[in-house]
Amino acid sequence: MRSFYAIYRKEMGHYFVSPVAYVVIAAFVLITAVLFSVDLNYEMTQAMRQQMQGMQYGMPTNVDVPSAVLREFFGLFSTLVLFLAPMMTMGVFADERKRGTMELLMTSPISETQIVLGKFFASLTLFAIMLAPTLVYVIFLFAHSDPAPPWKILAGGYAGILLLGGSLLALGSFVSSLTENQIIAAVLTFLAILLIWLLNIGQSLSGWVGSTLAYLSLISHYEDFTRGIVDTSSLIYYFSFMALFIFLTVRSVDSMRWRRA
Amino acid sequence: MIEVENLTKSYGAVTAVDHISFTVNKGEILGFLGPNGAGKTTTMRILTGFMPATSGTARVGGFDVTNESLEVRRRIGYLPEAPPVYPDMSVESYLDFVARIKNVPSDRRADRITDALQKTSLVDKRHELIKRLSRGYKQRVGIAQALVHDPDVIILDEPTVGLDPKQIIEVRNLIKGLAGSHTIILSTHILPEVSMTCDRVVIINKGKVAAVDTPQNLTSQLKGGQKIRVEAQAPDKALQDLLEKIPGVHRAVVEAAHAGGLSVATVEAAPGQDLRSQIAAQVVGKGWPLCELRGMSLSLEDIFLELTTEDAAHEQPAN
Numbered sequence: 001m002r003s004f005y006a007i008y009r010k011e012m013g014h015y016f017v018s019p020v021a022y023v024v025i026a027a028f029v030l031i032t033a034v035l036f037s038v039d040l041n042y043e044m045t046q047a048m049r050q051q052m053q054g055m056q057y058g059m060p061t062n063v064d065v066p067s068a069v070l071r072e073f074f075g076l077f078s079t080l081v082l083f084l085a086p087m088m089t090m091g092v093f094a095d096e097r098k099r100g101t102m103e104l105l106m107t108s109p110i111s112e113t114q115i116v117l118g119k120f121f122a123s124l125t126l127f128a129i130m131l132a133p134t135l136v137y138v139i140f141l142f143a144h145s146d147p148a149p150p151w152k153i154l155a156g157g158y159a160g161i162l163l164l165g166g167s168l169l170a171l172g173s174f175v176s177s178l179t180e181n182q183i184i185a186a187v188l189t190f191l192a193i194l195l196i197w198l199l200n201i202g203q204s205l206s207g208w209v210g211s212t213l214a215y216l217s218l219i220s221h222y223e224d225f226t227r228g229i230v231d232t233s234s235l236i237y238y239f240s241f242m243a244l245f246i247f248l249t250v251r252s253v254d255s256m257r258w259r260r261a
Numbered sequence: 262m263i264e265v266e267n268l269t270k271s272y273g274a275v276t277a278v279d280h281i282s283f284t285v286n287k288g289e290i291l292g293f294l295g296p297n298g299a300g301k302t303t304t305m306r307i308l309t310g311f312m313p314a315t316s317g318t319a320r321v322g323g324f325d326v327t328n329e330s331l332e333v334r335r336r337i338g339y340l341p342e343a344p345p346v347y348p349d350m351s352v353e354s355y356l357d358f359v360a361r362i363k364n365v366p367s368d369r370r371a372d373r374i375t376d377a378l379q380k381t382s383l384v385d386k387r388h389e390l391i392k393r394l395s396r397g398y399k400q401r402v403g404i405a406q407a408l409v410h411d412p413d414v415i416i417l418d419e420p421t422v423g424l425d426p427k428q429i430i431e432v433r434n435l436i437k438g439l440a441g442s443h444t445i446i447l448s449t450h451i452l453p454e455v456s457m458t459c460d461r462v463v464i465i466n467k468g469k470v471a472a473v474d475t476p477q478n479l480t481s482q483l484k485g486g487q488k489i490r491v492e493a494q495a496p497d498k499a500l501q502d503l504l505e506k507i508p509g510v511h512r513a514v515v516e517a518a519h520a521g522g523l524s525v526a527t528v529e530a531a532p533g534q535d536l537r538s539q540i541a542a543q544v545v546g547k548g549w550p551l552c553e554l555r556g557m558s559l560s561l562e563d564i565f566l567e568l569t570t571e572d573a574a575h576e577q578p579a580n
Contacts, residue, residue, distance in 0.1 A: 006361035010347075017349050104345035104406070107309040108362040109335040257312045 003110040007118025008125075015126050028084065029133045035076045036069075036137045043069045066141055066149040073138075074157040074226040078219060081165050082197065086189035088126065089172025090182045092119050093253065097180045102256065112253045116246055120166075120173055127165045131158065152228035160225025163238035167218060168193055170245035177252040193218070262287045262414060262444040263308065267317035270303050277303040279468035280317065285461075288441045292459030292476070293448035300468040301448040302342060305416050308446070309339040321414055335364065338412040342419055344403025348392030352383055352402055355391060356409050363410035377405040380435060397428045404432065408439070415439060417447040421454060433458050489528040489537060492553035493544050497524040503543055504528055509536050523552060 015021040047063035054061040096102045105115055135158075142148050171192060176185040200220050202213025214220050218241075221234035263285040270278040278300040285291045293301045306312045308319055310330040318325060324332040347355055356374045365373050378384045381401040386394065391402060400423060407415055420436065421429045436458050439445060449455060455462050456476040464471040464479070472479060493500060497515040504513035504526055515526040530536045537554055544551045 002364070003362050006358060009361075010350075010358045013354070014347070014349060099345070099347070100341055100343045101345040101347060103306075103311055103339075103341045104359070105362065107311050107334055107337065107339045108359075109331050109364055110362050111331075 003108075004114045004118045007105075007110070007115055008122050011119050011122030012125065015122070021126060024084070024087070025130050025133075028080070028130050031080065032077070032134050033137065036073055036134075039072045039076065040069050040141070043072065064149070066145040067153055069141060070138070070149065070153050070157060071226045074161060075223075077134075077157075077161050078164055078222055081161065081168060082193055083190070084127075084130075085165065085168035085172050085193065086186040088123055089169055089176050089189060090186035091176065092123065092173050093177040093249075094179055094182045094185045097256070098182075106253075106257065112250045116173065116249045116253060120170060120246055120249075123169045123173070124162075124166050127169065128162065131161065131165075150228055153226070156225045156228040156230055159230065160222050163225070163235070163242075164218060164222050167238050167241040167245070170242045170249070171196075174245045174249045174252060177249050177256075262289075262322060263291075263446070264320045265304075265308070265317075266319070268304065268307060268314050268319055269316045270300075270307060270312070271315045277468055278307070278314075281463075281465065281468070281470045282317075283463050283470060283473055285444055285446060287444055289461065290436065290440045290445045290447065290459045292455035292462040293446060293465065294450065294452065294455050294462050295448070295465040296450055299465045301465060302418055303468075304465070305339070305418050305446065305448060308333075309337050309416055310334045311339075336413045338407035338410065338415045340403045340407045340415075340417045340420060342422075344399050345406070346391045346399060346402055349390065351388050351390055352378070352394075352405075353387040355402065356405060359406045360409045363412075365410050373409050373411060376411075377409040380408060380438075381405040382431065397424045400424055400428075401432075404435070413444060415443050415445045417445065419448055419450075421449070421451070429454075488557040489530060489540060490553065490555045490557055491526040491528060491540060491544065491551075493524060493526075493549045493551045494522050495524050495544070495547070495549035497526075499547075500524050500526055500544075500549070503547065504540065507536060507539055507543060509534055509539075527557075 043065050047065045047068075050061055050063050093102070096105070106112075138154060142154070168189075172185075172189040175189040175192060176182075179185050179188070196216070196218050199213045199217035202210045202215075202217065203220065204210070205213065215233075215237070221231070221237050224231050224234055265284070266282050267280045268278055268282070269276065269280050281300070281304065283291075293304070295301050303312075307314045308321060308326060310326050310333050313327050318327075320326070321333045322336050324336070326333050347358075350358070353374065356377055357370065360370045360373055375384075378387055381404050383398070383401055383405055386398060391399060394402065400420070404417070404420060407417065417436070421432050424432060433454065436445060436447065440460070447458070459476060461474065462476050462479055463473050491500075491504065501513050501515040504510055504515075509531050511529045511531065513526050513528045515524055528536070528540065535556075537556060541551060541554055
């Protein structure tokens, strides 16, 4: 546990002594802020138009703007994470190998699992820190909508994005452990995420193949969360996804001992 | 403290380390001498638990490096070829990190870090970022890192590479100071380094142990004996004849006369006897001004040539 914390602490320090973390967080906050206001505007106009149409036919409709905004917003989040995760994890192991510090870690009395978990939870913490400022917009939305949208959507949305992010970070760490080159790690992670994302096309296929593909897609489970639905099968999906890639990373780090350095 | 028996490491068809065996006693400094690619680094990596051996056993402090890797790693400080440092960390926070992953208890950590900083003369650089340090200082940080948890065994892969002459002397003294309380293995391809710091030497070449002995025995036992360089103002042919007549001289090679009628001769002599005074007397007796007379220490290349040609000569009849 102490060694796990030592690795975690070192990784956090590594993120925050360099300007990279601050730049990435600032960029993320800026982009999400712009997207949020565009999203809010769009949904408001849509709702207004629908109400006007309804009035013309003499039956005014009620549109749940806040929920629609949130759903749309969390959808945009997931797209951003697709780009962010490869950048956050590309150096996790690749850099360590290139600098030769992997040799230090692997000749220290710590297990591969401690190394991998320390790094994984550090990247997940950085991700959570990045998300934190976006709570401001969402709380603003809750404060100004009447009636307030169900808190389940808020909680579900953030739980979903953390699970999705965690899965992508686990996948990214694994890819990073395969190469010494950060750029290759980033590109391969991006392609791998895209591929698993696109399994969603299974939804349009019929039969068990289609439904299996859809189940395996990263994004189909996420959509439930943004509607405030926490489905056990989705939880199992994300937790097994993370566990699988953490396990593979541990094996991959261990196999470095057998490769020719 | 360290027992290595028939250790072998192959990468596919390439055998990097081929059935090597040696032991290191407690408190001893063992030098690992060999050209680049001889298998020094591979052997060290096996001893530190970084990679497993293909066959054979190695024990550190009684623990097997493969089956009790964690116990071995607790007792070892290791400086790889390149200092394993994080450029973005300060010297002190880096050593703190290393002390943590090496399981130094929190109440002893500050003392151990200060001790490592003092031993490597890094106290005034403790708050400096590692990326701003020069090559020599980075190397010292690498050594400090290997000492910070006060390990029983310290393994240093080419600890003086990239340092300036003054730093090299400092590092050698530091290593000598560590002996006794620590058991040390260091690798190098510089012969004087071995004779200055090590109690015993293992010479490895192409993955095999070519010789294990003290530096003194090793140099004197070699069949090539000693070489003497003679510079005198003399006709080169006559000088060669004179030198070759001296008993004990195997061969004298005289280079063509240099400017000012200076001839330079290299004399190869049998081991165990010092011919310098005889040569001086003979040359001066002829009335030739003697400008320089110097015993040349054998270079690593000489020793290797000696050891490898000897091996080849022994192997041939067997084939």
